[in-house]
C-alpha cells in the first residue's frame with residue numbers, strides 16, 4: 001500500500017497506530033501531528049502505569065477483547081525493546097458482604113474474558129502477600145502488572161522515525177478539508193498543510209472537538225474531563241503495600257476507585273479519585289478554562305450524569321478538597337494508613353465520553369466518517385490496550 005496516512009495526536013494511541021500501520025504496510029508514509037513539544041504529554045503519561053489484563057470489562061465488548069490481547073502485545077513489545085515492566089499481580093478487595101457479591105461477579109467476568117490464574121485468597125495468604133490489607137474477601141489477579149508508559153512512547157516514536165515516519169511536534173491541527181474528487185484529506189496546521197489519503201484522529205481530551213472541526217458535524221459523544229488525583233506514600237510508609245491493591249469498583253462507573261499502586265521505578269501511589277475538572281488539560285484543582293467549563297456545564301448529558309449521581313460526584317469532589325476524605329477511601333483497604341504518611345502526588349485528566357442521556361460510555365468507541373477515523377472514547381485500559389486498539393483500527397479501516 002503506497003498510501004500516506006495522517007495521524008493526529010502523539011499519545012500512546014496515535015503512536016501505536018503509526019507503528020502498526022508501518023508493521024502491516026511498510027511502504028505507507030506516516031505523517032503524525034502533535035500539538036505539544038514531544039510525545040505523550042497528557043493522559044498517556046499521567047496515568048497509574050498499570051497493565052490491566054481484562055478483569056472488569058463486559059465479555060464481548062471491545063474493551064474486554066482488546067485489553068486481553070493488548071496486555072500480551074504490550075508485554076511482548078516491552079520485552080523486545082528493553083522497557084521496564086513487571087507482572088506483579090493485583091489483589092482486589094471486597095470490604096463487606098455486598099462487595100463480596102460484586103467481587104464474585106468480577107471473577108466470573110474475568111474468567112469469561114479468558115484470564116488465567118484468578119483465585120480467591122484465604123486470609124492467611126492475603127496476610128502473607130499484603131499484611132496490612134483488611135478484607136472480607138480478596139481475589140488474586142496474577143496477570144496484572146506495572147510498566148513505564150513514557151518509555152513505551154519514546155520507543156514507539158523512535159521506531160516510527162527509523163522506518164521513515166514523520167513526526168511533527170508543536171503542530172496543532174486546526175481542521176481539515178476533504179478534496180471532493182479524490183477524497184484525500186488536507187490537514188491544516190499553522191505551519192503547513194499536508195495532504196493524506198486517510199486520517200486517524202487520536203486526540204484524547206480533544207477528540208470531540210477535533211471530530212467537529214474535521215468533519216463539520218457535531219460529535220455523537222462529548223468528552224467530559226475527570227481529573228484523577230494521586231497521593232504518594234512517604235518512603236517510610238512504603239512497606240504498607242507490596243503490589244497492586246484495588247477495591248471492588250462500583251459497576252455503574254468506569255473508574256476503578258482509589259487504589260494502591262507500586263510504581264515500576266519505585267515508590268507507591270495512592271489514587272486516583274475522579275473529580276469533574278474545569279479544564280481539559282488542567283492538572284491542578286486551581287486550573288480553570290472558561291471555554292471548557294461552559295462546554296461541560298451546558299451539555300445536557302453532564303447535567304443528567306450529575307443529577308443521577310449526586311452522591312458519587314460530591315464524594316469525589318470532597319476527596320479532592322479534603323485530605324481526610326481521600327484518606328478515608330485509602331483506609332477502606334489499609335486501615336492503618338495515616339494522614340501523615342501521605343504526600344500530594346501528581347494528577348491526570350481522563351477523557352471520558354458521556355452520552356446525551358447522562359451515561360458514561362464504558363466501551364472504546366471508534367467511528368469512520370469518509371476518509372477519517374476518529375477515536376472518540378479510549379479511557380482506561382487504553383494505554384494497556386493501545387497496540388491492540390491500533391491493530392484493530394488497521395484491520396477494520398486501513399486497507
Ligand SMILES: Cc1cc2nc3c(=O)[nH]c(=O)nc-3n(C[C@H](O)[C@H](O)[C@H](O)COP(=O)(O)OP(=O)(O)OC[C@H]3O[C@@H](n4cnc5c(N)ncnc54)[C@H](O)[C@@H]3O)c2cc1C
Pocket residue numbers: 008009010011012013014033034035036039040041042043044045046047048049050051052171172173174202203204205206210227228272347348349350351378379380381382383384385
Ligand atoms: C488518571 C488516569 C489513570 C489511568 N490509568 C491507566 C492505567 O493504569 N492503565 C491503562 O491502561 N490506562 C490508564 N489510563 C488511561 C490511559 O492513560 C488512556 O486510555 C490513554 O493514555 C489514551 O491515550 P491517547 O493517545 O488516546 O490520549 P492522550 O495521551 O491524551 O493523547 C492525545 C494526544 O493528542 C494531542 N492532540 C489533541 N488535540 C490535538 C490537535 N488538535 N492537534 C495536534 N495534537 C492534538 C494531545 O496533545 C495528546 O498528546 C488512565 C488515565 C488517566 C487519566
